[in-house]
Amino acid sequence: MHARDHGKPARLLAAAFTLLATSSLFFCGALHAQTQKLEGAGAGIFTCTDARGRTLTADRPIAECSDREQRELNPSGSVRRKIEPTYTARELQEREDRAREAAVQAARITDERRRERALLVRYPNATTHDRERTEALAQVDVVSQAARKRIAELGEDRKKIDEEMEFYKQDPTKAPGAVRRKLEDNTQSVAVQNRFISEQEEEKKRVNARFDEERTRLKGLWTPQNGGNPR
Known part of the structure; x- marks a missing residue:
């Protein structure tokens, strides 16, 4: 009569658990890699809110929102990038003029504050x-x-x-x-x-x-x- 190996079932069970864990890790890694591949392959979703307040989505830039900011989303829903509005030559010039005027005004305010500080130092009372x-x-x-x-x-x-x-x-x-x-x-x-x-x-x-x-x-x-x- 042969002696029974009571440790063999335990070793088999441990091996099974190890194989299951390895398979799960492999599956998660493959899924993550596939997701990254999809996100990097341009499978984005474009979304915006049009002039009427509607939320629009499409698989390409949305013409109805050319005058406002759009967002391109990854398949996971995260924001991949923001797309600035498309401006006409006149609109671009107006934006540049406003930006220039704002810069001039900011410089004027800064200079005014500097003059006030100098004046206060010279005349403290x-x-x-x-x-x-x-x-x-x-x-x-x-x-x-x-x-x-x-x-x-x-x-x-x-x-x-x-x-x-x-x-x-x-x-x-x-x-x-x-x-x-x-x-x-x-x-x-x-x-x-x-x-x-x-x-x-x-x-x-x-x-x-x-x-x-x-x-x-x-x-x-x-x-x-x-x-x-x-x-």
Whole structure:
């Protein structure tokens, strides 16, 4: 009588389970490979929402949605790519114009913000701004005062010239050429200085206008503590 091998059924069962697991892995791998192959082979689905709000699908780009974005889906339902609308030459130009204008506007805003920051650094409070306005106007006044002083000097010279011309008041054309030239030079110099004073008055207006414009902008940047309005 032969002894029974009690371990043989267990080994057979284990082998069966191993074979089943191997077969399952092979099947899943093959299925995944087939799916990847289908997705890479162009078997896509195109979908979009048309102008009437309908959801359309097709196996090729949809003509009804040429003016709007479409999506190409993989067989699994994931988005393979997005297709931009097809534009006419005029529409493309309009898009470029809008993009250019948006870029210009963004640059303008960025520059404005940079100027505001620089302005706030220069004038952290109302007192600083007032002081610099006063100093700027004082510099203009110094120039005007120098011109007025020069006019006073020319006035003294004119008195001497008039004394020389006294002898020729009946006929100024008989006065010596040197005296007549001094009189003309004096008259022209006074006119130049008066014109210079007028220009300085205009400069004061420009200075005040600049500081007024800055003050308006700074009021929105300053906090109540440093002279601005509450935000």
